[in-house]
Amino acid sequence: MTKQVQQLDRVIIRFAGDSGDGMQLTGDRFTAETAQFGNDLSTLPNFPAEIRAPAGTLPGVSSFQLHFADHDILTPGDAPNVLVAMNPAALKANIGDLPRGADVIVNTDEFTKRNLQKVGYAASPVDDGSLGEWRVHAVPLTSLTVKALEGFEVSKKDAERSKNMFALGLLSWLYHRPTEGTIKFLERKFAKKPDIAKANIAAFQAGWNYGETTESFSVSYEIKPATLAPGLYRNISGNQALAYGLIAASVRSRLPLFLGSYPITPASDILHELSKHKRFGIRTFQAEDEIAGVGAALGAAFGGALGVTTTSGPGVALKAETVGLAVATELPLLVVDVQRAGPSTGMPTKTEQTDLLMAMYGRNGESPVPIVAPATPSDCFHAAIEAARLAVKYRTPVMLLSDGYLANGSEPWRLPDADDLPDLSVEFAVEPNGEDGETYLPFKRDPQTLARPWAVPGTPGLEHRIGGIEKADGTGNISYDPNNHDMMVRLRQAKIDGIAQDIPPLEVDDPDGDARLLVLGWGSTYGPIAAAVRRVRRSGVKVAHAHFRHLNPLPANTGEVLRAYDKVLLPEINLGQLALLLRARFLVDVISYNRVRGLPFKAEELAGVIQDVIEQ
Amino acid sequence: MSDITTNGHIAHPVGVGTGLALIPRATEKQSLKDFKSDQEVRWCPGCGDYAILAAVQSFLPELGLKRENIVFVSGIGCSSRFPYYLNTYGFHSIHGRAPAIATGLAASRPDLSVWVITGDGDALSIGGNHLIHALRRNVNLNILLFNNRIYGLTKGQYSPTSEVGKITKSTPMGSLDKPFNPISLALGAEAGFVARTLDSDRKHLQSVLREAAAHRGTSLVEIYQNCNIFNDGAFDALKDPGLRDDITLRLEHGQPIASASKAVRRGAGGRIEVVDRASVPEGEILVHDAHDPDPSAAFALSRLDEPAFEHVPIGIFRSVDRPAYDTLMSKQVHEAVSDQGAGDLDQLLRGGDTWRVG
Numbered sequence: 001m002t003k004q005v006q007q008l009d010r011v012i013i014r015f016a017g018d019s020g021d022g023m024q025l026t027g028d029r030f031t032a033e034t035a036q037f038g039n040d041l042s043t044l045p046n047f048p049a050e051i052r053a054p055a056g057t058l059p060g061v062s063s064f065q066l067h068f069a070d071h072d073i074l075t076p077g078d079a080p081n082v083l084v085a086m087n088p089a090a091l092k093a094n095i096g097d098l099p100r101g102a103d104v105i106v107n108t109d110e111f112t113k114r115n116l117q118k119v120g121y122a123a124s125p126v127d128d129g130s131l132g133e134w135r136v137h138a139v140p141l142t143s144l145t146v147k148a149l150e151g152f153e154v155s156k157k158d159a160e161r162s163k164n165m166f167a168l169g170l171l172s173w174l175y176h177r178p179t180e181g182t183i184k185f186l187e188r189k190f191a192k193k194p195d196i197a198k199a200n201i202a203a204f205q206a207g208w209n210y211g212e213t214t215e216s217f218s219v220s221y222e223i224k225p226a227t228l229a230p231g232l233y234r235n236i237s238g239n240q241a242l243a244y245g246l247i248a249a250s251v252r253s254r255l256p257l258f259l260g261s262y263p264i265t266p267a268s269d270i271l272h273e274l275s276k277h278k279r280f281g282i283r284t285f286q287a288e289d290e291i292a293g294v295g296a297a298l299g300a301a302f303g304g305a306l307g308v309t310t311t312s313g314p315g316v317a318l319k320a321e322t323v324g325l326a327v328a329t330e331l332p333l334l335v336v337d338v339q340r341a342g343p344s345t346g347m348p349t350k351t352e353q354t355d356l357l358m359a360m361y362g363r364n365g366e367s368p369v370p371i372v373a374p375a376t377p378s379d380c381f382h383a384a385i386e387a388a389r390l391a392v393k394y395r396t397p398v399m400l401l402s403d404g405y406l407a408n409g410s411e412p413w414r415l416p417d418a419d420d421l422p423d424l425s426v427e428f429a430v431e432p433n434g435e436d437g438e439t440y441l442p443f444k445r446d447p448q449t450l451a452r453p454w455a456v457p458g459t460p461g462l463e464h465r466i467g468g469i470e471k472a473d474g475t476g477n478i479s480y481d482p483n484n485h486d487m488m489v490r491l492r493q494a495k496i497d498g499i500a501q502d503i504p505p506l507e508v509d510d511p512d513g514d515a516r517l518l519v520l521g522w523g524s525t526y527g528p529i530a531a532a533v534r535r536v537r538r539s540g541v542k543v544a545h546a547h548f549r550h551l552n553p554l555p556a557n558t559g560e561v562l563r564a565y566d567k568v569l570l571p572e573i574n575l576g577q578l579a580l581l582l583r584a585r586f587l588v589d590v591i592s593y594n595r596v597r598g599l600p601f602k603a604e605e606l607a608g609v610i611q612d613v614i615e616q
Numbered sequence: 617m618s619d620i621t622t623n624g625h626i627a628h629p630v631g632v633g634t635g636l637a638l639i640p641r642a643t644e645k646q647s648l649k650d651f652k653s654d655q656e657v658r659w660c661p662g663c664g665d666y667a668i669l670a671a672v673q674s675f676l677p678e679l680g681l682k683r684e685n686i687v688f689v690s691g692i693g694c695s696s697r698f699p700y701y702l703n704t705y706g707f708h709s710i711h712g713r714a715p716a717i718a719t720g721l722a723a724s725r726p727d728l729s730v731w732v733i734t735g736d737g738d739a740l741s742i743g744g745n746h747l748i749h750a751l752r753r754n755v756n757l758n759i760l761l762f763n764n765r766i767y768g769l770t771k772g773q774y775s776p777t778s779e780v781g782k783i784t785k786s787t788p789m790g791s792l793d794k795p796f797n798p799i800s801l802a803l804g805a806e807a808g809f810v811a812r813t814l815d816s817d818r819k820h821l822q823s824v825l826r827e828a829a830a831h832r833g834t835s836l837v838e839i840y841q842n843c844n845i846f847n848d849g850a851f852d853a854l855k856d857p858g859l860r861d862d863i864t865l866r867l868e869h870g871q872p873i874a875s876a877s878k879a880v881r882r883g884a885g886g887r888i889e890v891v892d893r894a895s896v897p898e899g900e901i902l903v904h905d906a907h908d909p910d911p912s913a914a915f916a917l918s919r920l921d922e923p924a925f926e927h928v929p930i931g932i933f934r935s936v937d938r939p940a941y942d943t944l945m946s947k948q949v950h951e952a953v954s955d956q957g958a959g960d961l962d963q964l965l966r967g968g969d970t971w972r973v974g
């Protein structure tokens with residue numbers, strides 16, 4: 001039977017199943033195949049905070065969305081064209097997101113009376129006509145897998161568990177994905193259990209063959225590779241890119257990396273990743289708590305290391321006092337906050353941009369710190385290097401604000417050459433800097449950067465004491481002098497403010513230069529905002545777009561840019577935190593758009609908001 | 617990348633050594649003067665901290681280490697001002713966190729001699745978690761816990777080592793909570809080196825510091841320190857010429873544990889107890905074994921100061937070697953380098969599944 005092949009320019013697939021069904025792995029593999037094939041792509045995993053919520057229930061549903069295309073794309077996509085639902089719960093939790101006419105592949109084996117009841121279906125939606133809007137493909141995935149594995153040396157349970165690979169095979173056929181990568185991957189993953197490897201590979205191939213022969217699928221699809229900028233690419237998630245960025249910062253600064261960290265969702269993967277790369281001289285320290293994590297990082301920084309701590313919002317709250325100590329002692333320190341939904345425990349696996357004001361102001365006293373926020377998963381690499389650059393150059397703690405969406409999302413990344421990355425070399429103080437040629441003044445500042453010298457223990461003649469008590473400018477001796485304190489408060493602020501001269505100006509994307517509306521964003525909303533701007537531009541609407549990477553200090557031209565437009569719109573996944581700062585600082589009537597659902601914005605939603613603001 | 621230590625200091629520690637083996641030695645003879653900073657000392661006149669400072673300043677030259685490789689890290693409290701008065705590197709940090717900060721420093725710089733100065737409130741209240749984890753982890757640190765059984769800097773509230781019923785500003789009807797015994801706590805946290813000494817006994821204090829410095833791993837030294845403003849005389853019994861020889865049970869490895877009038881022995885059921893010295897034959901007095909891998913005898917000894925100050929063991933309760941965390945951490949780094957080669961950034965970035973465009 002020859003089947004029809006149809007060309008598409010882009011597809012959004014969502015794999016959904018029980019937490020135990022291996023949906024994240026399935027999504028990862030499909031992503032890897034797609035990356036190999038050369039499409040542009042963007043992914044959005046979505047999983048419960050519970051490790052194993054009760055099987056078959058709505059809270060236990062885990063999903064993975066992948067958007068891939070023959071052109072460059074900016075988001076994991078608003079609504080899936082295809083849903084793979086491994087059980088009734090997965091169907092119920094996701095069907096509402098599907099547009100009319102989308103394909104739904106359901107594993108009918110799991111649509112048992114009991115499983116249907118668990119999620120409140122009286123009858124199977126596959127049979128009762130309630131899925132009429134969609135193209136439903138009823139596939140008994142589990143039993144087909146078990147049948148395909150007859151004669152293999154695996155238990156029935158292990159055979160059943162391979163059903164995700166059957167589904168992956170089917171989807172790989174449907175979208176003409178290359179298969180060698182997955183086969184190699186399975187051989188590697190189960191190298192110690194060759195029987196399981198064989199079974200998974202057989203299930204994967206059976207899924208492919210099923211697509212080829214079944215009548216349920218009459219069409220398969222081709223999505224041509226995207227024309228991306230020439231270069232060598234890999235697919236990368238935000239947390240991995242961030243970890244690599246930290247390693248790169250260590251290499252480029254020639255400072256040994258010391259990570260003090262305490263496990264917390266969604267930041268732990270950075271700790272895991274860095275722990276694997278000790279050959280770079282990296283020391284990873286899993287501390288007894290968040291406070292010890294940052295304390296150890298600061299202690300290591302005093303000793304001349306690139307001190308880093310990684311956490312999420314609740315951890316930043318605990319670290320605040322130590323960050324203040326780093327402000328007072330003017331030591332370099334990187335604080336990575338992978339933001340998640342709050343307050344308190346909130347929703348640990350869901351994303352938010354709600355820690356901006358905490359990063360900015362969440363310490364006692366006047367304690368300014370630079371803030372850097374990556375825009376996309378791969379940008380986490382460069383943002384980490386930039387944050388490290390500021391920390392070591394200005395001898396200051398720096399907050400790096402990633403979030404759950406960036407951390408777990410992935411995209412193709414054009415690999416930089418190590419030699420092209422910024423040189424972050426540091427000059428430690430090695431000799432006295434006092435007028436008399438003998439004394440060392442630990443708080444004598446560089447006139448340009450206002451940074452103080454960094455003399456590490458082991459340097460003869462520069463023995464000195466630092467601490468959290470206010471100190472006299474220059475000597476660093478304890479000082480309660482009112483005028484000295486006022487001066488030190490202002491000097492610390494001026495040092496951070498001065499960074500505005502050392503960062504790129506805010507770039508505005510305004511193709512014709514005559515838009516009246518400026519749409520602003522920061523951090524992970526870059527993709528959805530840029531995609532929304534593209535959409536409205538296609539319908540002829542003029543709109544300018546600018547994105548902040550530095551939140552403190554803001555680029556030097558920020559005020560000028562804001563005032564050049566009639567209207568300024570700022571979507572944020574919080575209740576208007578950056579808007580508050582911009583309004584206070586520039587007296588510009590920023591229009592906020594806020595949704596705090598723990599999910600990224602959708603491009604369509606933002607396109608509608610832009611239209612509304614223009615029409616108002 | 618081969619320069620995995622900083623600033624040209626090469627430290628490639630492997631195996632267990634003494635606490636000072638990895639620290640560069642001074643080439644010239646040092647004196648007390650070398651360790652005095654130019655800062656005016658600002659404790660209350662008569663405070664026990666002065667005696668400890670003088671003892672430490674005159675002891676440091678004896679170590680013969682390069683002064684620049686010595687770091688004092690402190691938390692918050694009266695005692696935590698200590699680093700300002702020593703001409704070494706110093707870090708006066710925040711309340712309770714000194715062990716955490718010192719851990720990061722010592723773990724990344726095995727070429728440093730790192731000392732933590734803390735008090736009973738700093739170490740046992742707000743910083744209790746860091747203290748116990750430092751002790752179990754066994755980074756090469758020397759923790760000097762100045763125990764004055766009161767909050768001094770905040771002007772006299774009861775502390776986690778104050779006796780029950782303590783009348784203070786915050787407890788006008790007497791404190792209700794049972795104090796920590798720092799020695800028992802440290803032993804319970806698996807500390808390898810645990811000792812107690814007294815601010816006024818310079819000779820003993822210095823002998824304990826000597827052993828603590830030589831111990832590789834975390835050592836905890838409790839120093840009874842008089843706060844003459846808010847808790848004067850707390851340790852007078854141990855200083856009173858008429859009492860001290862009867863009360864003090866000197867712990868010396870290999871020696872019988874006894875005071876002038878009392879002796880320690882194993883009683884019925886193996887219990888360690890204090891009895892009249894005259895009532896036991898010399899041969900039955902318990903001989904102190906500081907190197908016993910089993911901490912239970914040391915723990916039992918640590919309980920002997922209850923009821924308060926009838927008999928108080930002073931000296932090194934426990935001194936047992938086990939691998940230091942920083943040594944093991946360095947070892948993993950060196951193993952990774954020798955097994956896989958030094959890290960190469962381009963190779964790392966290109967390590968996943970890659971594809972070429974154009």
Ligand code: SF4
Binds near residue numbers: 662664768
């Ligand atoms: S308050 Fe007590 S401990 Fe503090 S300096 Fe005065 S005497 Fe010493």
